[in-house]
Every structure is written in structure tokens, then in C-alpha cells.
Amino acid sequence: MAGVTHSTVSRALRNSPLVRRETVERIQRIAHEAGYRASAAARSLVTRRSDTIGVVVTNIADPFVGGVVSGIEETADQHGLSVFLANSNAEPEREVRVARMFEERRVDGIIVTASRVGAQYVPLLSHMQVPIVLLNNQHPSQFAHSVMIANVQASLDATRHLIVLAHRRIAYLGDRYGYQSDAERYAGYRQALETHGLPFDPLLVAYGDGKPEGAEAAMAPLLALPQPPTAVFCYNDLSALGAMRQIRSRGLRIPVDISVVGFDDLHISQYLNPALTTVRQPMRQMGRMAMETLLQIFAGAESGHDIKVPGELIVRQSTAPYKESQ
Amino acid sequence: MAGVTHSTVSRALRNSPLVRRETVERIQRIAHEAGYRASAAARSLVTRRSDTIGVVVTNIADPFVGGVVSGIEETADQHGLSVFLANSNAEPEREVRVARMFEERRVDGIIVTASRVGAQYVPLLSHMQVPIVLLNNQHPSQFAHSVMIANVQASLDATRHLIVLAHRRIAYLGDRYGYQSDAERYAGYRQALETHGLPFDPLLVAYGDGKPEGAEAAMAPLLALPQPPTAVFCYNDLSALGAMRQIRSRGLRIPVDISVVGFDDLHISQYLNPALTTVRQPMRQMGRMAMETLLQIFAGAESGHDIKVPGELIVRQSTAPYKESQ
């Protein structure tokens, strides 16, 4: 040591006004030279806060999730919080392990980000008495707050965009694992048809897996229809990617023969050929909002937080007016 | 409690053979019913292990990084380790904060994943006495082990592929922040030219930022050359995405007028139009390997770990034979 007790050291390192200025400086200098670093574990044992949050995702390799986590981490860092990242993979056993892990780590809060999270999962987490913020997920528990994209409105806009372009046979290519998000995007699609007096044809609805693979496969029967669609609204950009490949492989041109709309506006979407018309989700910002919601709850805000983020339709080159020749 | 001391509880919960079978069961049942969960902080205070690793990335929204982190997390989870995720953003202040955070948290090991990490950063981390594994990064410290893609060989293969297609004016579109990776990929490119007796033209080398934006801008002067390249080898797939858009915007066709090769084989690359010829990096697996290296070091392996992963050239539709008409 350097002439004082560890009590004083503890105070000095946290810049307590209870310690004489010069003592603080001396201690900090010595601590710095010695490379001393207070143990977070010991501290959290007494403060009863871990300064840690848990983030669960279904798949960190999904670019949408990556954008969201980036926003979460940025805000957490600004407030001195560390983030535990856990990939649930939507597997029940992993979900259970993640929940237990978060409990043992005594995380101060949890953010669940996923396009498809097991239905029993959030109840599992909400059992612990810790605030939970859901990002683009259902809200089945009273412990959960949420940040959600305005799926219905955004999908309505996207579908209307196609209707205004004179398309009459518009397909919906959903995500069979998308649960709530898929249901809402589908609802927006239906609403748009209805509002504009277009008939709904169940043959024009197909389901992929939210990834290019599944969408590519789901697109095939749509194109094989006697009266194929002249436009397709996809659950997300990744699905659009698969749909577009299927369309090309049939020798059809986008957007001349068929228009495609996505959802998310991934960073790459503007670089596709043709550039993808899509609904922008401000992923990074949504991540930040989720983290800020948690911060507000930590600070004692008791009212429910249910933030609805508007989606913005970005019109690019994958959509064009319907032409008779089709 | 339920009739025993906390010592016994502690032992029972960890399934110690020192405790009578039925006592173990009774305690576990009660603990389960009460929702008891041992505090990781208290435990790690005495065991002197946190069962935690720190993962630093420059940008979690980068799809390459997402793939790697996915592999890391998967393996960590299998071994009961939790992962702290920190985004350094290549900003020096954040790097310092991350290092301090990891020290305070007493992480058992660190993995640094990044295409471009600050040069002073790893020394900063290696100052703490904790094993470090670098993924696709320099190896400037004796505390660091590494998992790296075989950049030179893979780039040589990629460039040779273009040479075999009869291309003679092949550009290299690098990443000015890519440091080591960029230098090695460039070296492979140079080696291929040399081996095949092709002249090197410095005018055919341009630098982007490893993202579509920078590559798109860097591609422009290349195409404006009196003798433009007929093929371009890009630092990574994201750069290829930008290069391709620039090429199209000049009214040139891929691969008829110009061939494009990327590096990474992101999930989306096979869905591009045209599908991208690229070098596959097994991102997920590399992440797993990095984590396994750490695990081996924990287990006492003292030999240096420097794993070189071969890249695999995946030929798709963005490359074609050179034709006179160009």
C-alpha cells in the first residue's frame, strides 16, 4: 500500500469528495502505476448491481440483429454497462441455459432481440425480477417493455406502393417462424388490398423461413401459378434476396416482369442489382432505444414503455409500374 | 433453509460426491422450488475464475464479424462460459475503455476479432495477464495466439483464377484500414502476377474502406483509366458489392465486360446478381477455433497456437473469360 487503508483507497478511486484532493491524486497515481483494477465481482457483491445487461438474440449472424446489437452495445458502453451476448438459436435448451446464466450473473436488465423467439421463453426470463425489453417481439409478460417497428403501417405503405404502381396480383412471401412480426406484416398487406378494393387471393401467399433459402423455395410455386403475381412483398430483405434469385432463374426480369419489395433495409440492400425497394427499420437506433428504455427503468421510471418506431418506405429499382405486356 | 448449513448446500448444488445422495436431491429440489440461483460474482471471488470471456470486435454489424461471433458464442456456451461483447469501433478511447472493462470483469480470456484494429490495442490488452486469441489480425505480442485465414495463398488462387481466364489487366481493390489482411491479400495478388509473368501496374491498385461505399468510390478512377482493368480482385465481399455497383453505373456488364472476385463468401454473396465468385472464409468455424484455442490454453496447453485456415475459392457467375471485344 501507500500509507492509507483500503477504505480510503476505495473512496479515492471513485473520486469521493470525502477524501483530500491530494490524497486522491496520490492514490490514483499509485494505483495506475501498479496497474490496479478494482474487481467488478467484489464490487457488485456489495452494491448489488452488476452493471451488466444480458442480450439474447436468435442469431447474431443475422444482419438485422447485428445492427440492433451494435446500437445496444454503443449505448450500454456510454453508460458504463457491459453486455453479455447470448445466442439462443431458438432452441429451447439453449434458451433455458441462457436464462439461468443471466440469473447467476445477476444482470441488471435483459434485452431480447429476435425475429423468432420461443413462445415460452420470455415468461422464463420474466420470472426473474429484472426488467426486460423486447425488440420486435410479442409482449406476453408484465415485466416486459418493448420497442417495435410499426409493422402494420409500414407493410400497408409497402403494399400500397405496389398497388399505386397498378399491380393487381400482389403476393405476400412471409416467414413461417416470424410469429408476431409476420402476422402484422401480413395484416398490413391484407389491409392495403382491402382499402384499395383488391380481391385477396390465398394462392398468392407463401411462406419461407426469413432467409434466402426458404424464400427462394417458397417463391417457386408462386411463379408456377396459372396467373402468377406481378409483384411480391417479402417479409424481409433476406427473403427478398432469395425470391429475386428464384425469379431470375425463371428467366424473369426485375422489375420489368415482376416487382419486389423487402423489409429491413439492410446495409447491402441498396447495393443489390437491382437496388431493393424496401421498408427501412432503423436497426441501430432501435437498439439504442431498447437500451435507453432499460436505463430509464433503472432510473425509476415506472410507466410502461412501449415504443413504436415508424418504418420508412425506400423506393429503389426493384419496383416498377405494372405493364400489360406482363 | 432446509436443515443443513450453506456449506452443504453449496456442495449439494455442485453435485459433490461428499454429500449423501438423498440430501443432494432434497436440497436441489428445494433450491429449484425456491428459484435459488447461486451468485456468479460471489463464486468467482473465491474460485478466481469468472467463467467469462471478452470478445472485442470493431463492428458487430459487419456480417463477417457476426459469423465469427456466432461460432465463438456457440463454443463458449457449450463449455459454460459467458461472453462479454464489446465493440471497439476502432476508436482509441473505446479501446481503452474495453480493455479496462475486461480487466475489472476479470475475464478468463480475450478474443479480438476485427479487420482493422488499432495498432496499440493488442499491447494494451496483453498487458493484463490473460490469454488472448487474435482472429485475422497481427500478432504483435507474446501473449497472443491466433487464428488466421491463409490470405496469401487464397489471394493467389483468386488472382490466378482470373489469369487462367486470360485476364491481363487485373486490378486490386484493397482496404486502407485492413492492415495485415490487406497487405497479405495484396501480396498474394502480386505473387500471382509474378508467377504468371504478368506485369504489375500500380495504376491498377486502389483503396477503399472495406465497405461498399469506399469501394464504390475507389472503383471509379480505375474504370476511368485509358486502359481500364478487365477484372478486379476485391479485399472483401462488401467491397465487391460497392465495386459492382460502380461498374454497373458505368454501363458495364459483369462478367461480360469485367470480372469481379471478392473475399469472405458472406451468406448473401451467392444470392447476388450475378452470384459472386469469392474466397470462402469459414467464419463460424474460425470463431469456434478461436474459442477452442482459448479452451486449450485454459487447460494448460503451453505451446503457441497459430492456426492457419485455408480459404477456398468459390467460382460463381461474376467471373468469365476475357474476350477481345472488351
Add this chain to the structure above:
DNA sequence: CTGAAAGCGCTTACAG
């Protein structure tokens, strides 16, 4: 402004 004491919730020798 500083010190002595208690305690956060565990694990692990040491006894028995």
C-alpha cells in the same frame, strides 16, 4: 478527511 468494522454470497480446506 480517514480508519476500523461489518458484510455482500459464495467455496473450500480443516475437523470431526
Add this chain to the structure above:
DNA sequence: CTGAAAGCGCTTACAG
């Protein structure tokens, strides 16, 4: 097979 004791490294009233 179980208990009593010590201790991990901090923070924070409580005194002075």
C-alpha cells in the same frame, strides 16, 4: 457425510 471457520476483494455506514 456434515459443520464451523476463514477468506475472496470490495463498499459503506459508523466513529472519530
